Amino acid sequence: MRVFVIVGAAATIVVAALGGCASAGHPSSGASSPAFQGPVPSFTGPWASEFEQAYRSTNSDAVHEILAKGSITDRDYAEVSAEYERCMANKGFPTRVTGPGGEAEIDGGEDSLKADEACNGDFAIIASLRGSILRNPQNLDENEIVVACLVANGVVPQSYTAKEYESNLESQTFPFSIDDAEFTRCARDPLGLSGD
Incomplete structure (x- = not known):
């Protein structure tokens, strides 16, 4: 294993x-x-x-x-x-x-x-x-950069905020599927710096 x-x-x-x-x-x-x-x-x-x-x-x-x-x-x-x-x-x-x-x-x-x-x-x-x-080379706010990525990739509407995302993380309930490939990518590489 x-x-x-x-x-x-x-x-x-x-x-x-x-x-x-x-x-x-x-x-x-x-x-x-x-x-x-x-x-x-x-x-x-x-x-x-x-x-x-x-x-x-x-x-x-x-x-x-x-x-x-x-x-x-x-x-x-x-x-x-x-x-x-x-x-x-x-x-x-x-x-x-x-x-x-x-x-x-x-x-x-x-x-x-x-x-x-x-x-x-x-x-x-x-x-x-x-x-x-x-x-995150400039140490930007994590929730803000993840949410910006989610919005840019159509996972959440533009009205979705970093505060909502923080609340969703705490409760582990999300207005989208956590199996969504775009969510996974945004959570791992929100600024798109890995080149993947």
């Missing part, structure tokens, strides 16, 4: 909305370690707050080194991805990172989830933040 994992905030939105999908949102698993108590770099740019939060969420020197630059390069992502894959393989669950924002395929079904939790600390922090930045 193969489990598909998506790490990140954007994934949480998609998974919350898509309910029965074969995906699982894994926020950073830094919960088992205490928050970082040392000095934090001064970050700038639209994602400064999130970089600071991610930096404080872990005591990992590897993650701190990456985040301290204020950006996450392809090489940084490749390094934490490879380490995550190695850790999972060592626990008996061959894993392949398949996407640019934390998407992965794990051989081993639900039994692999405990291993994933043990292995994904550094990977989850970097992948989550990187995926969010790739999806």
